Ligand SMILES: [Fe+2]
């Protein structure tokens with residue numbers, strides 16, 4: 157009985173349209189609440205952290221598993237004085253590794269795109285090409301230095317630094333990585349940023365480096381702010 161009542165209450169708390177074309181102003185509040193229940197910024201952060209935890213024991217044939225590789229990349233970035241956003245990018249950079257190895261950087265780049273700088277987005281998308289620089293001879297790749305196709309990009313140096321200092325050396329089982337708990341609040345803060353408005357060192361700016369981001373910024377305005385969600 158309790159279950160039936162709860163189900164009815166939940167149904168009453170939903171938008172009533174059966175076709176999005178018929179959505180009305182009154183549908184906004186239940187939809188806002190619905191989103192908040194399942195996709196609040198903190199829940200999304202927890203969801204991505206769960207994906208990260210799932211990398212424990214997933215090994216691509218290296219001395220450490222993907223979980224340790226992520227922790228180690230993030231710890232190296234953190235100890236080198238990188239800003240919080242870059243540390244989070246380092247932690248999560250290989251999240252898509254076994255979903256689609258050939259373009260795995262694009263997977264997490266897409267998940268983080270509304271919350272990170274164009275430069276860090278670029279680093280994520282391109283990092284596997286830059287990593288190839290280190291194994292191209294061992295694996296006898298046909299094309300050497302493919303990273304140099306992108307030499308004219310203003311983000312080339314940042315990606316080279318990321319791979320050289322943090323990603324490439326992060327396969328060392330003897331390294332004393334910081335635990336995931338150290339990075340969890342950082343991930344939560346990144347996901348609590350206003351979408352398409354990045355913020356580093358207390359300064360905010362709009363991520364308007366492409367038409368699609370400009371358009372999605374206007375779409376983001378339809379989503380409730382964390383304050384609105386709390387009040388709803
Ligand atoms: Fe990678």
Ligand SMILES: [Fe+2]
Nearest residue numbers: 225249250323
């Ligand atoms: Fe990596």
